[in-house]
Amino acid sequence: MARYTPPEQSKIGQLIDVVVLLGLSLGALFVPLRMGLSGAAKVVATPVENPTWETLGQTAVQAAQYEALGYTPATAHDLILARFDYSFEWSSLILMAVLIIGYFVIMLRLSEQEYKDVINEKFGE
Amino acid sequence: MANTDITSKVMDGMGPHGTKVGLLRVLGPAHVWALGVGIVLVGEYMGWNFAVGKGGAYAALIACWFAGILYTCVAMIDSEVTSTVAAAGGQYTQAKHIIGPLMAFNVGLYLVFAYTMLEAGNAITAGYLVSVVAGMTGYEGVLDQRPFIILVIMFLAWLNYRGVLATLTFNLVITAVAFVAIIVLFFATSGIIGTGIMNHAALMEGQAALPYGTLGILAAMHFGLWFYLGIEGTTQAAEEVRSPARALPFGTLAGIMTLLIAATLTWYICTGILPWEFLGDGVNGSVAPLFDAARLSGSTGLVWLLGFGTLFATLASANGCINDASRAWFSMGRDRYLPKWFGAVHPKYRTPYRSIIFLVPIALIFALGAPLDQVITFSILSGLLGYTFMPLNVILFRRKWPLDSIKRGYEHPFHPLPAYVLLALCAITYVAVFLGYGTQLIAMILFYVVVSLWFHFWRYRFVNRGAQFTMPWPRPKGY
Amino acid sequence: MATWNIIEYGAWALSALFGVLMIADWIKTDSTNSEEVLTSSREGELEAMSEDRRG
Structure with a gap:
């Protein structure tokens, strides 16, 4: 298999990636909190x-x-x-289960795809 | 200066000039034990009591023991994989070699979030403690806790930056003080020595027994994890341990047993002295329950002992958290999972200094901007996702590299039973978090879904394919 | 009690001091070393030397 050579990322590109990641993680905590949706109350x-x-x-x-x-x-x-x-809706419990299982399934599938490339490049076809 | 610092986690394999410094394999099982318990013990001093709030005192005890089983599985599984991978990146490196890059990216983020949130929780507790001390010494006004929260984070970040990771001995001593403080408080209040002030029967009768019924037991499992969260960090020491085969399982499992004892004693002391509504509300009620129990003991000596115990536990833990989180962030930068700018090592101190600095404002934002239970929930959820990854990890590890293909330092018994038990307990804990904190759970999962897609379709193009597989292992079976 | 107000200011000042120390050293390090040296660390160099491999 041809060796994959990744492109160099520019400084600006690196910065944008960090900002995106940071924005997403802050959003995950503070959006539910600010919207008063956090069930903790x-x-x-x-x-x-x-x-x-x-x-x-x-x-x-x-x-x-x-x-x-x-x-x-x-x-x-x-x-x-x-x-x-x-008190909770069974539907929302099921939604949660689907979400978590779906998340792991998607992630394992995409990981597997990437993993095959890694192994092929590391050990040869 | 750092050349003789045997406790440095960042010296070997990392420094531009220090990659071959021979300081690995110097730690024994006792160090592993001290490392594990040092990061976790703060969980006994604060945070676990939210479990009382979610289900009452009995529910908290049951949750404490079930979480103990969960973590025993975690410790066994992790010991096997790490005694083989033996790399500083911890679970991130494991995932990269065993499951695949996207999983590794997610695991790296779990680690960073779990540890950064724990750090924020520690800082909040330290700030609260200072304000209580101010009140006790006669301060009339309302003390501003923010400068103290900021100071804790800045000071420990600076220590980490300088490579003077509070040395293992220092951390060991303050952890030991914190642990002994719990034992002393137990003997002083239980009536074993002198007259006890325990009153479990009266404090736990009537509606106080199981205020939410049996559902409360399930719900309490959420914060039951807090008794032990971070014990999996022992495996981060794999690179520096003399004989991982013996020291890692021994140190980790001894750590888990110590924590089971400390957790049960803590529960016993606090529920025998503090009413459950007060104990269970860690925001408006009891932020530091052992400290509050000492205050009600009427002994000034105990108050100071437990005050220092709480402070030491938070500092030791936060220090370890900064170290671990920045290492995970750094490892991802080094592999270009994150911008490679983060993969830099300080030429003199040999620390991942850019990652340390970068995580400071993030810890500050969470410590100053969110209530303690939310911060802890964020940490627990990240940890929980990591524990869900572990059984998948070990099952695939045994499948891709059966026992006779690579030498393991330690083989965990009864495979795959611990993996399935762990998976089942994780499922129960998801439901427990869902009760009361469902929105955060869903927000968190959505975050990881979005971030995963971002990584797969965008970020991964900057990553070298074969070069990230660094272990000298044979080709995995079936590939 | 004024003591605690002074301690409060002290905490602010110390926080700022640690922040300044870190940032100053960061800037100094980045400007005196080349990016190649700083990011030269690689995972696994150590494991490759120390791992015992069977099979």
Whole structure:
């Protein structure tokens, strides 16, 4: 097989490649975050008016620890009552599975293509 | 100066003048152990407690042990491949030789992201710690944490740049302090010595037992990984180990056992002292749970010990992360997977200095711009993708180079059982991340899909084909 | 307490110092060495010498 000689990349080209990669990776983290789509947000489903340790569902021992940490029922309200929402659509779970499996399949296929070239050039046809 | 630095990970095979400096094969199993535990131990000091938030205290313990099984598989599989590949690039080099260039590119990015995000998480924790200390010493206002977060990253980057990678002894000492601090806290609070302040029964009764039901156990698996994330970094030392055949498996598996003990003790201490809602919220509640547990112990000595333990753990870990991430970035630059500009080595310090500098602002952006759980999730997801790659890697490795074709330093037992167990646990963890952090998961996968296409159709044209296969192996079977 | 404000400024200053040190050395290194020398490192030179190969 003919030896493949890669082209030299110009300085500008190198810079553009870095910027593209950087933009993509920052986008992956900050776009969901900024759009408020990150599911991480816990929400307080049922707020309690004028909370006491009892109405927050805390036992005496638990309340004592909160007080030792410097909390009052009012300041601990959000911390104690916030919960994740684990209700999910099966369709989105399936979408996720398809996405992950698809990603690995595509990647392994393209890798295999490239790998054959590497082996042929390294060890000869 | 660097000629006698036996702990340097960057001396051999890398420097323009130092490619044949004979300092390889000097480390023993204890060093491997110290390296692995050093990077990971910070996971006990912060971050794991989000697992409590996702499923409650019991769920966190179950997740802790299942993640322990996952990482035992990771350690066994990685030990076999690395004892053969024994190159500094770690999993990136493995992927390049065993699966193919695109996989290697992805694995390289997993490494860079997992370590850079872990570094950012460490810096956030260190900044928080300083603000707590300020509050404890009577500071009234709200301390600006940013200069301290920046200082941690800048200082450690500078250390790495100078090639004075905090020497292994230094890292070993501060890691040992952090580990001993956990043990001391356990004995001081558990009632084994003196009166204990543990109150598991009362803190975990009622709705606190399993607040999300059984689904919470699954969801907690997400942050259960954090107890051990980074142990696979031991294999980065493969080039400097005296006898990889013995030292790598021994050091790595001893590291995993140490972490299993440390993780279980940490869980026991924290859930016995801190209410789960506070413990489980690592952003607004307990950023550094062991430190908070010490604060409630009423002992000033313990507070300082655990304060320093937390600080040391974050610094040791961040230092290793900068080193590993910049090495992965550098390796990709050297192979032109990334612009070759990054493949430069400092002629004097023999470090991949451009990669180190380049990753500083990225770490800063994440440390200053995102909440801790998001940063950790990013790190965990990158790690998780890497763990999914490992079983594929070892299965193909055994297929392309059967046991009698190349000598292995270590052969992991029961193949292919660990590979399938690891794959199954990874699948479970994807579902766990999906519960609560589904958008990030999908954004992350989309990112890797786009980047993969970009690499295959554009970037790969700049890469030499045959020259990137550098191992002296026979032709793979079936090619 | 003013002490902590001073420490805050100190942290800013130290961060800037480390940044300047790195960038200054980076520029100096790039301008005094040729690109060929800097990027002369190759993977596997070491492995080729030390790996024992069977079969």
